[in-house]
Amino acid sequence: MSLSLSQARAIIDTALEKGRADAAQPLAVVVLDAGAHPVACVREDGASLFRFDIATAKATGALGMGADTRIIAARAANNPAFFQSVVAATGGRLALSPGGVLIRDMEGPKAGNVIGAVGISGDTGDCDEACAVAGILAAGLFHGDSK
Template identity: 85%
Template structure:
């Protein structure tokens, strides 16, 4: 199964609805397919300059490392030299803050990732998960 534009739009719309309901700061969102190609992106009015880049780095990093960025941040705290090397080797395409979440189909196969940036990592991640679930998909780290 491939991630569709309709699913990506549902992820974005639901994530934004949750963000507004929770009073979040303006967000940037990136939904990538399994090959890290953009399916849909959005930047809310008022989102600061680097938010899109950070959101993309969260989504790309989750795909590239096979884990949500919350888990990657924990791993990086325990092994900072390795993760500094990964960030350098990938040209900065890895952000170590919650908000990069793997997207899985109903069979559990990773079909993409969403990255959100603009508020706290916890808020960014909660919005991403709400969007993924609304699209009828699941989320989580590769085991």
């Protein structure tokens, strides 16, 4: 299964709804397919200049490292030199903060396979991640390591 535009829009709409319900700062949301190609993205009014870039780095980093950015950030705390090298080697396409979440397929013979990632930036990493997870679940998909 590939990630559809309608699924990406459901992820974005629900993530933004959760952000508003939680009084989050303005968010940028990026949904990428498994090849790190953009499927859909938005930047709320008032989101600061780099929010789109950070959201993209979170989603791309999750795909590139094969884990949610919360897990990657924890690993980086124990091995900062390696992860600084990864950030440099990838041209900054890895953000070491929660809010980059893998999207997994729920159906078919390849259930559980990564089909994309969502990256959100604008509030705390915890808030960004919670909005991403809410969006993924609303689209009827798995997130991170959930199965």
